[in-house]
Amino acid sequence: MIFTEDFNKKELITFEGNIRVHPDAQISAESVIGENTLILDSKLGKVTIGESCIIGNFTILEENVNIGDGSKIWHFCHIRNDVKIGKNCILGDYVFIDSGVQIGDETKIQNYVPVYHGVVLEEGVFLGPNSLTTNDLIPRARTEKGEIKGGDDWQVSAIHIGKDASIGAGAVLKPGINIGEKALIGAGAVVTKDVPAGAVVVGNPGHILRYIEGYEPK
Incomplete structure (x- = not known):
């Protein structure tokens, strides 16, 4: 269904x-809203959908x-409370975004990706299909x-993924690490420690293979 004018009913x-x-x-x-979509109540705050969006x-x-x-x-996504998604982002089918996640402009999240509480994605981040942030x-x-266990029985170890970084298909990121801007994580890698800006990381455990041009250590 296409909303031809702003919607804010009582x-x-x-x-x-x-x-x-x-x-x-x-x-x-x-904005276009797909069939069988549910936009819930506003006990914590209202839902706001910008211009020319598509909700599957x-x-x-x-x-x-x-x-x-x-x-x-796109279809079959679940976006939990207190989430901010930037402009011109693309979320593929079956994406789960946990509460409090922040997603920068022009970020792409491919199919079957969960993004859990405490994760911050800066602008231009790419998450490949079935990649995992813990x-x-x-x-x-x-x-x-x-x-x-309840919410007070464990401590969140946040992950921060920098501007224009890419996480390959099936890669796993350990809790509490930082991925630098323009870093590239290869498919299936298991990343257990911080990754510098521009580093290319592969393997299990993940190790630096090389650096993108212009990001080599001095």
């Missing part, structure tokens, strides 16, 4: 194609999500007392 509306939109959502003109079928947008102009979020150094389902 009553809950279900559109053709089972598109359900909370009344506090703001959807700018020329069966996509869920939770509270306080901000999507920049021209961004495309955020828990000691992942356990239960506490030492045998109780299921």
Whole structure:
């Protein structure tokens, strides 16, 4: 469904194609919303969708999500609360964006990629299909007392990926590391430590193969 004018209604509306939109959502003109999409309520803040965006079928947008102009979020995506997606971004099918994630302008996230809480992607980042950013150094389902872990029972180890960096298909990033700008992580690499700007990293464990021209260490 194409929104031909800005949407900001005061009553809950279900559109053709089972598109359900909370009344506090703001959807700018020329945006396209796919069938069976759910834009949730605004307990944490309203959902804002910029101009000329595309939201694919069966996509869920939770509270306080901000999507920049021209961004495309394709089918079966789930965007959790407090997420900011920049302008002209592309998210492929089955992408999961966890709460609080920040995504810079003109970033591309390919199919089947989860981006977990604590991850920051600067502008122009590329995440290849099935790449993985992790955020828990000691992942356990239960506490030492045998109780299921809650949000207060573990510490987020954030990952920061710099401007124009690329993460290859199937690569895994260890919690708490920084990927420098223009760095290139090869397909299937397992990265366990910080990567300098412009470095090309391959293998398991990941090691620096070379540097992109202009980024060689002095």
